[in-house]
Amino acid sequence: MTTTLLSGRRSARWIMKILSTLGTVAVTFLGLLIVTFLIGRVVPVDPVLSVVGDRATQAQYDAAYHALGLDKPLIEQFWIWLVNVFHGDLGTSNLTTRPIAEDIARVFPATLELATVSIILGTAIGIPLGVWAAVRQGKLVDQIVRVVGLVGYSAPVFWLGLMGLLLFYFKMGLISGPGRIDLSYEYDFTPVTGLFLIDTAMQGAWGAFANVFSHIILPASLLGYLSLAYISRMTRSFMLNELGQEYITTARVKGVPEWRIIWGQALRNAAVPLVTVVALSYASLLEGSVLTETVFAWPGLGQYLTNSLQNADMNAVLGGTLVIGAIFVGLNMLSDLLYTLLDARTRNRK
């Protein structure tokens, strides 16, 4: 009886929590839409000219102006845009003449795949390195990790990318060159998710899988290295803070083995702020790193956005910005939820 009551109250609290999170997300998202829309209207680019060209007659210009709905009041334009966005219609790209939503659905998986492999590498190596450096503070390992991080911070990514290609692809032939996949493998499988590693593995096209892997490994290692530099540094400082806490002494007094104190207790506490660090790194990777995508001819979001911007394709830019904004909101929401799972102190606030 008591337990059902208790669990009922607990699930009610969870529902409230989820509802309030969704409310926050809705407000944030509305703000994002307004700002994105206004940026699109404020920039000194004439969308009509980019449609009709600069040799159009006044009549043609006026017709296009009307067709684009630019003669309506700003509020009404926003409303129309908003309704379209909620119907999944981000407008049509002047550059590719395809619906922008379709374009983004095509380029985004490329970025998603690269970013995901990168963040997995960066986290899986960066966190242990940071922990190790914190435990051996001031020792050789700590210095090495610091230098590795410093290089990751300061070396320009396009230079590292070019050097990597020169060494591993051109000189040593260990990996495949730019692009996501070689043409000869492109028809060995049908893209379902757009994440080629998953698609090829699901369809058992292992030759194509190996090819995709040999394409993604260098850019992913590179971006993974950059997030590793940041993640290991933050892990180190969070861990130093935790290892100085009194509860660590308590654990030692209790006779708990040192490895469990470090990996079980200190890291478990450091994991709370680390969630934000990893989420922010992932979000910045998902924006699409223009330089990396350019060096590796990676057909991702960063490249798409840069192309659109250079061709004054404002609708495409707005669509891309919206997607990136949505990713930020989504990842923030996710890390908020993870917080409540990891730290009881954030759970019971009424």
Add this chain to the structure above:
Amino acid sequence: MSLLDVQNLYVTFPTRNGPVDVVRGVSFNLGRERLGIVGESGSGKSQTGRAILGLTPPPGSARADQLSFEGTDLRNLTPKQWRKLRGKRMSMVMQDPKFSLNPVMAVGKQLMEVLRTHGAGRAAAKQAALEMLEAVQIRDPERVFRAYPHELSGGMGQRVMIAMMLVSQPDLLIADEPTSALDVTIQIEVLRILDRLVAERGMGLIFISHDLRLVSSFCDRVLVMYAGRVVEELKASELEQAKHPYTQGLINCLPDIDEDRHPLPVLDRDGAWAE
């Protein structure tokens, strides 16, 4: 044989101006009794307690002519040998449960960890943990078992801490300012619990505090420390007959409800005492 034998203990920390001894030649014997260590901040009383558990924080280091616990020489133990002693045979209650309990771990799990570390099964550990929570007079052990440290009051937290440090029935408990972070009314409650458990189990207790009156009413013997040295050792009941000027100074500073001692005298410090 005494429980703990400490001879000529030194604790040293390196500083920019060379090594500094914060504990200088402390010697004492402890049986299954209650020994108080009093002194002002920085007198080395806490570092003495930590050195006994081998927990001198790096880069500090401890050395002694003799440091033995029931015949075991503590000076050259391996980490593994230390782990067998700590938690099981000797343990320590620290000042503030707000910091000394792991904030993201449920109380029960932290209690069970002591027993699980020393080889107890899951069910037995849970049973013992619940019984121990009851022994420190927590009314609803099941609820506290599931609670997180931030959900407990200071007094409750310190009782949990005491329960955690006594759950594996150690022979020696070091209590480092165990009531300093608590309200005065709760201090007495917590002390009573500690007193009863220590007496029931016939343990040795080192009670570290800056509160002379508390220590003298609670312990059998008192060591007075000043600048890393023991300046006086006396029976708690004979506190009034203290000979050392520093101890006399401490006693003179205590306000008395029946007497108008105004202004209170200021503590004398003489460089010669530190020598």
